Amino acid sequence: MPDYDAIVVGAGNAGSAAAITMANKGLNVLLVDRSDPPGTKNLSGGVLWGNDLAKILPKWQSEAPLERFIQNKKIGFLTEKSSVVIDFKTKIFEENKVGYTVLRSKFDPWLAKKAKEAGATVIPGITVESLAKKDGKIVGVEESGDTITSNVVILAEGINPRLSIEAGLRAPLQDWEVSVGVKEIIKLSPQKIEDRFNLTSSSGTASEYIMGNLEELNIGAFLYTNKDSISLGIVAPMERLRENGVTHTYDIIEQFKEHPSIAPLIDGGTVAEYGAHMIPEGGLAMVPKLYGDGYLIVGDAAGFGFSNGLVLQGMNYAFLSGILAGEAAAEAKGRGDFSSSSLSVYKQKLENSYVLKDLKTFKDIRKVTNNTNMYTTYPKMLESILLEMLWERGQPKKKIRDILSSCAADLNMSKLKTATDFYYIYRRM
Amino acid sequence: MILDIKERLGKTKYDVDKTYAHITVDENICEKCPHHFCVMACPAQCYTLQDGRLSFQYEDCVECGTCSVACDQGSVKWHYPKAGKGVIYKFG
Numbered sequence: 001m002p003d004y005d006a007i008v009v010g011a012g013n014a015g016s017a018a019a020i021t022m023a024n025k026g027l028n029v030l031l032v033d034r035s036d037p038p039g040t041k042n043l044s045g046g047v048l049w050g051n052d053l054a055k056i057l058p059k060w061q062s063e064a065p066l067e068r069f070i071q072n073k074k075i076g077f078l079t080e081k082s083s084v085v086i087d088f089k090t091k092i093f094e095e096n097k098v099g100y101t102v103l104r105s106k107f108d109p110w111l112a113k114k115a116k117e118a119g120a121t122v123i124p125g126i127t128v129e130s131l132a133k134k135d136g137k138i139v140g141v142e143e144s145g146d147t148i149t150s151n152v153v154i155l156a157e158g159i160n161p162r163l164s165i166e167a168g169l170r171a172p173l174q175d176w177e178v179s180v181g182v183k184e185i186i187k188l189s190p191q192k193i194e195d196r197f198n199l200t201s202s203s204g205t206a207s208e209y210i211m212g213n214l215e216e217l218n219i220g221a222f223l224y225t226n227k228d229s230i231s232l233g234i235v236a237p238m239e240r241l242r243e244n245g246v247t248h249t250y251d252i253i254e255q256f257k258e259h260p261s262i263a264p265l266i267d268g269g270t271v272a273e274y275g276a277h278m279i280p281e282g283g284l285a286m287v288p289k290l291y292g293d294g295y296l297i298v299g300d301a302a303g304f305g306f307s308n309g310l311v312l313q314g315m316n317y318a319f320l321s322g323i324l325a326g327e328a329a330a331e332a333k334g335r336g337d338f339s340s341s342s343l344s345v346y347k348q349k350l351e352n353s354y355v356l357k358d359l360k361t362f363k364d365i366r367k368v369t370n371n372t373n374m375y376t377t378y379p380k381m382l383e384s385i386l387l388e389m390l391w392e393r394g395q396p397k398k399k400i401r402d403i404l405s406s407c408a409a410d411l412n413m414s415k416l417k418t419a420t421d422f423y424y425i426y427r428r429m
Numbered sequence: 430m431i432l433d434i435k436e437r438l439g440k441t442k443y444d445v446d447k448t449y450a451h452i453t454v455d456e457n458i459c460e461k462c463p464h465h466f467c468v469m470a471c472p473a474q475c476y477t478l479q480d481g482r483l484s485f486q487y488e489d490c491v492e493c494g495t496c497s498v499a500c501d502q503g504s505v506k507w508h509y510p511k512a513g514k515g516v517i518y519k520f521g
Contacts, residue, residue: 034509034510034512034513035513035517036512036513039521040517040518040519040521041492041515041516041517041518042518042521043518043521044521103520103521104518104520104521105518105519105520105521106520106521107521108521124513125512125513126512127509127510127511127512128509129508129509159494160492160493160494160497160507162507162508162509172497172498173494173497173498174498175498177498178495178498180470180472180493180495181493182472184437185520229520231520238470238495238498238499241466241469241470242464242466242470242499244469245464245466245469246469247469248434248468248469248474249469249470249471249472249495250434250437250472250473250474251434254431254432257431258431271432271437271440272440272519272520273440273441273442273518273519273520274437274438274440274441274491275441275491275516275518275521276472276473276491276493276495277491277493278493278494278495278498
């Protein structure tokens with residue numbers, strides 16, 4: 001008789017969601033995390049879309065430690081001296097309030113507490129050293145010479161999945177599968193935040209940028225407002241960093257902070273924390289086998305995330321994959337069968353949900369996000385067009401057609417190259 | 430506002446495990462490495478070059494795992510820190 005029905009390794013969004021789902025269904029669950037309080041090694045950009053969270057915690061909006069609801073989303077293109085920003089603000093966001101900024105070191109301990117309240121045993125400050133195997137099956141976890149056994153282990157260890165790699169459940173990560181995310185928390189008074197971003201005391205803004213001022217590194221950046229701080233960071237694809245070979249990841253974020261359109265937003269603020277985290281970027285091609293005899297893989301550890309250069313999501317995929325893994329484990333318990341074939345229902349559930357549907361729909365998105373023109377040529381082209389149209393300098397005016405062809409020539413872009421790029425965007429984004 | 434990386438890392442909270450390095454590197458492999466990409470990739474400046482030789486310290490590590498991908502020479506061995514040790518984010 002194993003010690004538990006299920007052991008969940010990792011109290012992030014995926015792990016805690018799985019633990020809550022299983023505990024709600026009466027399973028005997030152990031949730032372990034290597035940090036104490038649980039979840040305080042976790043870090044993310046910080047925008048949480050809570051549609052799935054609502055399935056297990058309907059009152060999350062009033063109970064969870066949230067920062068500000070997302071009132072507007074901005075998409076910005078930066079060049080060395082300019083910025084072009086689309087600011088999408090809608091009453092629909094305010095009426096529905098499903099997007100919030102969060103600080104994970106506050107949110108994740110709350111979520112783990114909810115797992116405890118649901119009936120799971122939550123033990124923080126435990127580093128699982130390896131997975132226990134018997135006859136080719138995963139039968140539990142090993143820690144400090146002890147083996148704790150379970151019918152199923154749910155691997156929610158995040159984007160740096162040492163246990164899964166060491167147990168041969170997934171291959172070591174490759175350059176194309178990840179970006180390096182670097183983030184700072186910048187303290188600023190609520191008054192300043194609300195004035196600078198045109199917010200109320202509860203509303204917030206989430207901005208994503210393409211940094212066209214850093215040649216061919218394909219850098220994305222983000223800036224989110226919390227109650228009394230700003231979450232700000234950059235996302236650097238490992239492939240591009242290696243090819244470039246001369247740029248420190250920790251310098252890129254400072255270049256973002258120094259941009260003439262960003263610096264005034266954080267002026268007078270003080271850095272309160274610096275951190276980094278990898279981001280899954282490989283899409284469907286990086287997803288490992290998601291189940292096997294006695295185990296399931298969820299969240300970042302499974303490579304679940306969505307990125308198209310302008311939108312970056314992971315927490316929603318974490319919640320939903322955790323919930324579906326929890327359901328699959330509960331059904332397996334009902335059958336008294338935790339074999340690979342019994343647990344394969346998890347994959348079916350993912351395939352019927354947006355998790356694997358999105359990854360399939362956007363399986364070729366890297367042809368867009370990996371295209372350096374998106375990060376260099378097009379932001380500059382946008383800048384040139386707007387300068388020609390919006391800046392009066394006592395010169396004869398040009399038609400858009402002529403503006404386009406002269407700036408395409410300046411940037412060494414043929415019509416064919418541009419047409420191909422936009423065909424890829426049209427087909428794949 | 431623009432801060433040196435050491436100053437920024439100084440803002441982050443750690444419970445450093447003085448008795449156990451959760452990452453180890455093989456100096457013999459690093460000596461022959463043609464690129465030392467870890468120096469560029471690591472966001473916490475744990476890898477530096479001193480007189481052309483790689484120097485590594487784990488104390489400032491934020492446990493992102495970047496070096497485990499960046500190192501394609503088989504030098505970096507990455508394990509989770511012992512229970513509760515390492516970075517402890519106040520904000521995350």
